[in-house]
Amino acid sequence: MTKFSLKNKVALVTGGGSGIGKAISLTFAKQGAKVHILDFNLEAANETVDEIKGFGEIAEAHKCDVSNQSNVNTIVEAITKNGPIDILINNAGIAHVGNIEGVEEADLDRLYNVNIKGVYNCIKACLPSLKQTGNGVILNIASIASTVGINDRFAYSMTKGAVLTMTYSIAKDFIKDGIRCNSIAPGRVHTPFVDGFIKNNYPGKEEEMFEKLSQTQPIGRMGKPQEMADLVLFLCSDEAGFITGSNYAIDGGFVTLNGN
Structure with missing residues (x-):
C-alpha cells in the first residue's frame, strides 16, 4: 500500500493556479486525488489542470472569486452533485506591504475579503459535504505572520492571524463530525x-x-512550493488521522531560531 495515498479522494484547492497552490494540486493528483482548482485566474488554473492530465490524472478548473459567497456556493454545489468533497485546501490569499499608517481602508477591505472572508466562504460551502464523508479534512495556509510580528505587514498579519484562529475554532466545533482542521505556517x-x-x-x-x-x-x-505541498499532503492523508487543531511551522527556523 502506498503511503499518503489520496486515491478516490476529491480535493478542492483554492488558488491552485500558481505557487504553493499549484504544487499542492499537482502533488495531490499524483497521489490519486481528483483535484478541483478554484482560481481567479482561469488561464493559470487550466495550465495546472493540463499538467495534471499530462500524467494521466483527473482535474478540473473553475474560475472563482473566493470573496464572493454566491460564486463559491455555485461552484461547490456543482462539484458535489457528483459526490462529496473529502479535502478542502484554503490556499488563496493576497499580500500587502505597510504598517498601519500605510494601510488605507480599501487595502484592509481587499485583504479581509480574500484572506478571511474567502476562507470563511469556502469552509461554509464545503462543510455539509465534509460532514457527509465522516472523515473530511480542512487545511488552511496561515503564515509565520500569524504568530510573530513582521515589519510592515500590518494588514496581512491581521488576516493570517484570523486564519489561524479559524483553524482552531473549526477543529473544535466539528471534531464530532469526523472533520480534521489544521494549518501550516510558511516562512x-x-x-x-x-x-x-x-x-x-x-x-x-x-x-x-x-x-x-x-x-x-x-x-x-x-522554502520551495513542493516542500509546502509535501507537508500538506501528509496532514491531509489518513496517516495524519490523529492530528487536528494544529498549526505547523515550515519556515526554515524563522520563528524559533531568529535572535538565538
Missing part, C-alpha cells in the same frame, strides 16, 4: 509572487534583494 517561499514583488519594488537590485530575503530564514534560503 518565505520562492514563488512567482516573490519574484514579481522583488522586480516591482527593487528594479536593478533583484539578485541582491533575493539573497537578502533568503537570508532572513536561519536555514539560509527560501
Whole structure:
C-alpha cells in the first residue's frame, strides 16, 4: 500500500493556479486525488489542470472569486452533485506591504475579503459535504505572520492571524463530525509572487534583494512550493488521522531560531 495515498479522494484547492497552490494540486493528483482548482485566474488554473492530465490524472478548473459567497456556493454545489468533497485546501490569499499608517481602508477591505472572508466562504460551502464523508479534512495556509510580528505587514498579519484562529475554532466545533482542521505556517517561499514583488519594488537590485530575503530564514534560503505541498499532503492523508487543531511551522527556523 502506498503511503499518503489520496486515491478516490476529491480535493478542492483554492488558488491552485500558481505557487504553493499549484504544487499542492499537482502533488495531490499524483497521489490519486481528483483535484478541483478554484482560481481567479482561469488561464493559470487550466495550465495546472493540463499538467495534471499530462500524467494521466483527473482535474478540473473553475474560475472563482473566493470573496464572493454566491460564486463559491455555485461552484461547490456543482462539484458535489457528483459526490462529496473529502479535502478542502484554503490556499488563496493576497499580500500587502505597510504598517498601519500605510494601510488605507480599501487595502484592509481587499485583504479581509480574500484572506478571511474567502476562507470563511469556502469552509461554509464545503462543510455539509465534509460532514457527509465522516472523515473530511480542512487545511488552511496561515503564515509565520500569524504568530510573530513582521515589519510592515500590518494588514496581512491581521488576516493570517484570523486564519489561524479559524483553524482552531473549526477543529473544535466539528471534531464530532469526523472533520480534521489544521494549518501550516510558511516562512518565505520562492514563488512567482516573490519574484514579481522583488522586480516591482527593487528594479536593478533583484539578485541582491533575493539573497537578502533568503537570508532572513536561519536555514539560509527560501522554502520551495513542493516542500509546502509535501507537508500538506501528509496532514491531509489518513496517516495524519490523529492530528487536528494544529498549526505547523515550515519556515526554515524563522520563528524559533531568529535572535538565538
